[in-house]
Amino acid sequence: VKFLVTGGAGFIGSHLVELLIEEGHDVTVVDNLSTGRLEFLKDVMGSPHLRFIRADLTSPEVAREVTKGADAVVHLAANPEVRIGSQSPESIYLQNVQMTYNVLEGMRANGVKAIAFASSSTVYGEARVIPTPEDYGPCYPISVYGGSKLASEGLISGYAFTFDWTAVSYRLANVVGPRSTHGVIYDFINKLRRDPTRLEVLGDGSQSKSYVHVSDTVRAMYQLFMKALEKGVRYEAFNIGTPDRISVLEIAKIVAETMGLSPQIYTTGGVDGGRGWRGDVKVMQLSIEKAVSWGWSPQVGSSRDVVRRAVTEVLSGFK
Ligand code: NAD
Known part of the structure; x- marks a missing residue:
């Protein structure tokens, strides 16, 4: 083709x-x-x-x-x-x-x-x-x-x-994964590279996504x-997607831990009821049954497994 x-x-x-x-x-x-x-x-x-x-x-x-x-x-x-x-x-x-x-x-x-x-x-x-x-x-x-x-x-x-x-x-x-140049993992890594002592999380930290x-x-x-x-x-x-979700605060902890850092993690409180920005959806998890019934299934694991692996991969992309 x-x-x-x-x-x-x-x-x-x-x-x-x-x-x-x-x-x-x-x-x-x-x-x-x-x-x-x-x-x-x-x-x-x-x-x-x-x-x-x-x-x-x-x-x-x-x-x-x-x-x-x-x-x-x-x-x-x-x-x-x-x-x-x-x-x-x-x-x-x-x-x-x-x-x-x-x-x-x-x-x-x-x-x-x-x-x-x-x-x-x-x-x-x-x-x-x-x-x-x-x-x-x-x-x-x-x-x-x-x-x-x-x-x-x-x-x-x-x-x-x-x-x-x-x-x-x-x-x-x-x-998420190698070569990602935007999104929460990339942002957290960049923030911690600039200042390893603190990590700002946009929103109230409870936003939970797949x-x-x-x-x-x-x-x-x-x-x-x-x-x-x-x-x-x-x-x-x-x-x-994957069959579960993970909160942004948990992702912040995984990023810090993987980088071997213990920053002060704090949330901005966010806008419009704890969102990271106007238009940020607070809870996102998709049913993947249809794609699965067509023969596809995710191999990497849960959202947590995916995030853990991607943090390591994105980190190794920084020189
Ligand atoms: P990306 O920015 O890496 O990819 C977009 C690509 O489009 C870039 O290579 C960019 O140079 C190119 N591009 C932008 N404007 C262009 C233009 N005017 N002419 C020609 N090329 C142009 O982002 P990505 O994460 O790889 O996203 C790919 C697609 O998937 C996008 O449509 C995005 O909206 C969608 N998407 C991504 C995610 C995610 O989590 N990464 C989630 C949902 C949807």
């Missing part, structure tokens, strides 16, 4: 590209390297099966050009920072919703009929049902980022049914997409 992976030089993207090449596919990566890094692809860069294009997909012309010749698109390019949505909704809209539209229009112009999309657990907003299943609704996101992912899913589903495509969305829990390892995530993306193509489905959404 000739895959186009947008955002393929990013954290999740680079792991997916490695897997696709290992599985014998041809991969074109399009990335503007805003948060992605070429060195993330260094193990596969010499491969005749990899082509890298540095370009910005907020341009419709670029999106039309790069989708030419692809059999299937995995769309990961986005602004992945949930937090910035309260300061700059426009950048979230342009990089998430508009960019998705550009990719879809490029696909339509070039007759490409298959897309997999990195959506997010944030589409559910403050779900009343935990673990939250895919058919939970109505979805009322509480962040601009979550809104942008739900809007993108809506466009993708609309295109799939209108033009007879196969499309899947992955509603990802918090993904963590999934990047290796399990990209395997889910690949397996579920291939199966959806085989079945010729129109549109399916899949939750990708």
Whole structure:
């Protein structure tokens, strides 16, 4: 299969590209390297099966050009920072919703009929049902980022049914592992490197979420997409996570312990009832039964196991 992976030089993207090449596919990566890094692809860069294009997909012309010749698109390019949505909704809209539209229009112009999309657990907003299943609704996101992912899913589903495509969305829990360049583990490590004596935790510390390892995530993306193509489905959404959750305060302790430090850990108290930021969902855990019934299951273990492993991996990425 000739895959186009947008955002393929990013954290999740680079792991997916490695897997696709290992599985014998041809991969074109399009990335503007805003948060992605070429060195993330260094193990596969010499491969005749990899082509890298540095370009910005907020341009419709670029999106039309790069989708030419692809059999299937995995769309990961986005602004992945949930937090910035309260300061700059426009950048979230342009990089998430508009960019998705550009990719879809490029696909339509070039007759490409298959897309997999990195959506997010944030589409559910403050779900009343935990673990939250895919058919939970109505979805009322509480962040601009979550809104942008739900809007993108809506466009993708609309295109799939209108033009007879196969499309899947992955509603990802918090993904962690080597090369992560954002998120709570990365932030805590950075804070402790700056000041090993204290560690500030945004919010009241009780925020409790589900963590999934990047290796399990990209395997889910690949397996579920291939199966959806085989079945010729129109549109399916899949939750990708682990069957439990862990609080941010516990993560702070694990990070400190793994770094061999005993900082004073304190919480900011947070905003809006103890949230880390406006739009921070306090409790997130996804039902993964659907993905499991399609043949995938997470291998790394519980959220705690995933966090422990990722802290060690992210630490070894710092030089
Ligand atoms: P990332 O920042 O490492 O990956 C995004 C990639 O897109 C980067 O390589 C970046 O350079 C590229 N990109 C951004 N804007 C672009 C543009 N205009 N043109 C071309 N390329 C552009 O983040 P990630 O964590 O790997 O996230 C990948 C996807 O998964 C994103 O869509 C994100 O919203 C989604 N997601 C991530 C998580 C998580 O926990 N990491 C959770 C839910 C959803």
